[in-house]
Amino acid sequence: MECDMPLSDQDFIEQFEQQTLPTEYFNHVGHLRLAWLYLQQYELNAAINKTTTGIQAYANHLGVKDKFHHTITEALVHIIHHRTLAIVDSNFSDFLLANQDLVNNAKDVLGQYYSASVLFSAEAKKLFVEPDKLAFNNRQSEIS
Template sequence: MSLSDQDFIEQFEQLTLPAEYFNHVGHLRLAWLYLQQYELTDAINKTTTGIQAYANHLGAKDKFHHTITEALIHIIYHRTITIIDSSFSDFLLVNQDLVNNAKDVLCQYYSASVLFSTEAKKLFVEPDRLAFSNKQSAIS
């Protein structure tokens, strides 16, 4: 069974989203959907607080990693900022690296020692290898 984007967000925000949708692709979908509706800062806030709340609701509060979550939102933002009228399915088709190798993508921006630090798990830590740029001109 597939959920519409609206149903996905509503169920997520109400903490009723079936657990099978609360996986890596579900996190990417949530970030993508919020980026379609909100400015970057608001999308980051809604995504990170929402995922953390849902993980806590499922009893998996130790699984949430703030820097990984926020960094992936930045990456999705940069990959979608110039794309108009795209669906999440379209986004996934051209961004399989985020689905299959998100760790490798993140390691372009972060050293492992920074990304997997205790601090990075709890709070957002800026990349130490390649900075996120919020300028459209920086998008390739």
């Protein structure tokens, strides 16, 4: 099933990187899409770097720099990465359909890995903090 995405993946990435992406696409699903697209093009560490630095720069451009949360952003890239390892020949629409928990309740998903006190700490907002409940590499071994 193809998702009704008004912008092609290429246009979405280009507009995001040029900081011309309309703000209605710079929402939670847009963040997931960005991470998913970067993971299709780059290895994990590069995708994490491009996603976190890109979202932070775009948030700064929009004047909402306080909304950027480094650990949440990076953790979601890790989770998306691990979930895509089990999927072959998927598109973003299929990924969203199979991962409605990331769309509708990402905080609960993150709660499997992080206690609230760690995830919502001042340090975690500024820098990546490792999970204190379940390591991301444990997730990978469950899928393999």
